[in-house]
Amino acid sequence: MNEVEKFKEKLKDKGYKLTTQRRVILDVIMENREKHLSSEEIYDLVRQKYPEIGLATVYRTLLLFEELGIVYKLNFDDGRNRYELYHNEVHQHHHLICLKCGAVIEMEGDLLEDLEKAIEETKDFEILDHNVKFFGYCSKCRKKND
Amino acid sequence: MNEVEKFKEKLKDKGYKLTTQRRVILDVIMENREKHLSSEEIYDLVRQKYPEIGLATVYRTLLLFEELGIVYKLNFDDGRNRYELYHNEVHQHHHLICLKCGAVIEMEGDLLEDLEKAIEETKDFEILDHNVKFFGYCSKCRKKND
C-alpha cells in the first residue's frame, strides 16, 4: 500500500472524505516533504493548482490532518504554524535552526536516551514525545564568517 | 552586587532608565521565579501594584528585558508568549509539560553532550543554544490513572 493509499485509509477510517481540496493540500505537502511550510505558504501553493479554494478550508484541513497523524505541527517561533509530513519514526526528529540565514536542518536519531532515562527516574515523568530545537550557525554561514 | 543591581546595570549600560513601571514589572517576574507567566498574567499582577500602567508598556518592557538578557521568552504552544527570569546557566534548561494537567516541570542539567557532539560533527552546525520540551504525564497524573 503506497503512501497516498494510507492517508486515504486514515481519512475513511474516521468517516472523512478525500475531497479534491484535501487531495490538493495533501499533494502540496507531499511535494514539499523537505520543507516546513506555513499555513499561508501552503494556501499559496494550493491556489496554483486549485484557485477556487478558500483559506478557511486550508486551515481546517491542516487541523484535520494533524488530528489524523498525517501531518506534524511545528513551531519555529516566527509567529505562524508550520507543518511537515509525519515521518514514520517513534519520536519527532530534531531541528537545527540557523540564526543567520534561517535554514532549517533535520537531525534524525534521538540520542536522547540518557536524558529521557534521567527524567523518568528523577522526575517520575512519563515521556510520550519531545520537541527539540538547536539554534546556531549552519555550515554555509560558518564558512562565510571566516 | 545583588540581582536587582545587575539588572539596573544591564539597563544603564544600554542607556535605558529604570522607571517605576520597569521596576514593578521586574519585581513581579522576580517574585514568580518558579512560574512561567504570560504577558497578560504579568500585566494583571503588575496592575495590582501599579494600576495606571498600560498594557503596551508591559509588552514593550518584556521585549526590552528579553533583548537585555534579563528574561527568557518561552513558547508552550498555548498561543501566547511566556517569560521566566534568565537563569545563570550556559544553556536553557528543559521543560516537561504534562499533557493532562498542564503542569510545567523544570529539568536542570543538559545531558545533551552526546547529541550536540553528533550534530556538530555530522552536520557541521555550531550550536549556541537549544530549546527542549518533553510532553507526557507528570507523577500526580500518573497516580490518578492507576
Add this chain to the structure above:
DNA sequence: TAGTTTATGATATTCATTTTCAATTGTCAA
C-alpha cells in the same frame, strides 16, 4: 429521488501583539 450529513467558501470575529501618537517625564547644558 428526497432527505440527511458532510464539506466548502466568503465573510466576520477573535485574540495576542504591535504600532501610532500625543502627553508626560527625565536629562543635562547653559
Add this chain to the structure above:
DNA sequence: TTGACAATTGAAAATGAATATCATAAACTA
C-alpha cells in the same frame, strides 16, 4: 532653575494569524 531634547508612557487603533459563522454545494443513504 530653566529650557531644549530625548526617552518613556498610556490610550487607542491597527495588525495578522487563526477560528467561527452561515448559507450554499456535494456526497451519501434509504
